[in-house]
Amino acid sequence: MIRGFQGLPLRSRLALLTATAVAVAVAAVAVTCWLLARAQLHQELDTSLRNTSAPMSTAVAAARACGSPGGEDTTQGPSFAFVQIVDANGGRCVALGSEPVRVKAEDIQVARGVIRGSLHSSTTDAGAEVRVHTERMPVPGVGEVAVTVARPLQEINAALGRLALLLTALAGVGAVGAGAAGLWVARTGLKPVDRLTDAVEHVARTEDLTVRIPVEGGDEIARLSRSFNQMTAALASSRDRQAQLIADAGHELRTPLTSLRTNIELLARSEQTGRALPPDDRAALLASVKAQMTELAALIGDLQELSRSDSATPGPVQVVALHDIARTALERARLRGPELRITAELRPWYVRAEPTHLERALVNVLDNAVKFSPPGGTVEVSLDRGVLTVRDHGPGVPPEELPYVFERFWRSPSARALPGSGLGLSIVARTVQQAGGRVELRPAEGGGTVAVISLPGAPTPPPPSVVADERVDQA
Structure with a gap:
């Protein structure tokens, strides 16, 4: 039954649940009302019986008929009740016009004087x-007798029925109205869900990420629609960036x-x-081939590095000494610019980052400085x-070009003749952001x-216990 219910459409389930809930509530209220009405009617009847006494003439006639052998009660009792006299042995004398009522133990106890x-x-x-x-009741000439006054429950039972x-x-x-109202509410309330479903099916069918759902209000459906719009916008942006990356990579290659x-x-x-080429021309061609192959290898390496930076599973983050990584990058920079004078003042600083990516980012920054520095x-x-x-102390970057220096494949017009892929600073920006930092380029004075x-980090390394706990959490 549960499986069959779960197999129904959502609006049918909502309508059925609403109808069931309302039906149960109405049934509970109806039963409560019936029980309260029954209790109230019985209470009013009991009050009426307590306040109703048999006429004295009826009680006297019935008592004398019971006390005289062969006596007969000829006094008419009240029309709305049955009157009879009960003796201590359970006998009874019924008033004229009344119906005989069965004697209970309580009546005998009253007749014997046990209870009043x-x-x-x-x-x-x-x-x-x-x-x-x-x-x-005291009856003149007879004494106290037990007088029973009974009223039929037929009227009350008929009213209760x-x-x-x-x-x-x-x-x-x-229940029927609740079912219809529940179906209407389900259809009305699920219209935004229907729109969202249509939009998702449209995107899945056409891969059109420009679809947007109108957002109304601030409820859960509006939040879901807003999240869907943000998701499609992010996917569209990611696809555009991917297409741009492929186009730019193809152009650079x-x-x-x-x-x-x-x-x-x-x-x-x-x-x-x-026809052999002159030795100088052949050497120049081979040098050009080697340079182009080196440039291709560097470009492919940068693309791979940038792809790893964009992936959802980066390398393990560790506590590393930024000053040591900077010192290693400086050694590589001195090899690439032996004619330059490179000064360094490095104070200890420990950060949480992926060591290989961080070293690559620092090398890229220093390579740019070496490449643009004059001899x-x-x-x-x-x-x-x-x-x-x-x-x-190179030519610097014009202020109008500063907003674009961290974009992929962007190269200053003045630097297009220099070797490079235009991805170095993009890798730097992505690596620094993943480490929780920030990077900027600005013109220098002079x-x-x-x-x-x-x-972010600290001038001293964390205790070994903290590092061990972090490694356990990463594992």
Whole structure:
């Protein structure tokens, strides 16, 4: 049954649950009303019996008829109640016009004087239900006798029956109305979900990420619609960036590949025709081929590095000494610019980052400084309280180009003739952001450029126990 219910559409389940809940509530209210009405009617009847006494003439006549052998009660009792006299042995004398009521133990106890009065239910000899009130009354010439006054429950039972039928009908109408209202509410309330479903199916069918769902209000459905719009916008942006990356990579690869192909064709033609190239030209072609291959290898390496930075599973984050990584990067920079004067002032600073990626980022920053520094120039490097500053004395970056320096494949027009892929600073920005820091480039006073990398950390390494706990959490 549960599986069948779960197999129903959502709006059908909501309508069924609403109808069931309302039907149960209406049924509970109807039963409560019926029980309260029954209790109230019985209470009013009991009160009426307590306040109703048999006429003295009726009681006297019935008592004398009981006390005289062969006596006969000829006094008419009240029309709305049954009156009879009960003796101590359980005998009874019924008033004229009354129906005999079965004597209970409570009536005998009243007749014997054990209790003063009794209020209980009984039946007539014909089987009709009655409510009985028995009490002792003084009768002149006879003494105290137990007089029973009984009223039939037929009217109350009939009223309760009619009330039960009415409440049952109302409960049925309420359940049907609740089902219809629940279906209407489900259809109305699920319209935003239907729109969202249509949009998702449209995106899955057409891969159109420009679809947006109108957001109304601030409820859960509005939050879901807003989240869907943000998701599609993020996916569209990611797809556009991916397409742009592929286009830019293809454009960057085309130039060295074309040059490499031309040089190789010249060498191959020389071999095929048997016309040897002059030694100087052959050496220049081989040097150009080697340079183009180096450029291609660097570009592919940068693309791989940038792809790893964009992946959802980066390398393990460790507590590393930023000053040591900067010192290693400086050694590599000195090898690439032996004619430059590189000064460094590095103070201890420990950060949480992926060591290989962080070293690659620092190498890229220093490579830029070496590449744009004039021959015999100076590159100044300092690390103080987590702020790494690299200053060169090159031509600098124009202010209008600063917003684009961290974009992929962007290269300044003045630097297009220099080697490079245009991905170095993009890798730097991504690596620094993943480590929780920030990076910026700004013009330096007196000419040149200043690269500033800020990383959160501490001047002393954390205790070994903290590092061990972090490694356990990462595992």
